[in-house]
Amino acid sequence: MKLTESIIELESRVQSLLSEIREIKMHVYALEEQNEKLSSKLFNGRPEQKGQQKLKELYEEGSHICPFYFAKIREEGEDCLFCLAFLKER
Ligand SMILES: [Zn+2]
Numbered sequence: 001m002k003l004t005e006s007i008i009e010l011e012s013r014v015q016s017l018l019s020e021i022r023e024i025k026m027h028v029y030a031l032e033e034q035n036e037k038l039s040s041k042l043f044n045g046r047p048e049q050k051g052q053q054k055l056k057e058l059y060e061e062g063s064h065i066c067p068f069y070f071a072k073i074r075e076e077g078e079d080c081l082f083c084l085a086f087l088k089e090r
Contacts, residue, residue, distance in 0.1 A: 059083055
């Protein structure tokens with residue numbers, strides 16, 4: 001294979017790699033947008049109050065909101081001391 005041919009092949013590989021990177025970049029961008037929206041929904045609405053209310057709702061629906069077990073399902077009818085402490089300190 002001539003050197004020119006291998007360089008052309010290399011060029012086309014680099015180009016397809018670049019377009020893959022571009023796709024991934026857009027995907028990450030979309031995820032970051034979504035992540036920002038979700039966390040502002042959860043924590044900012046009307047600063048503490050709304051976030052606090054939302055967390056309380058999540059807890060009452062049966063999810064952990066403490067950093068230890070976050071988003072895991074609570075044992076039915078059992079309070080989690082970490083969750084309660086977490087709600088209190090906010
Ligand atoms: Zn908990």
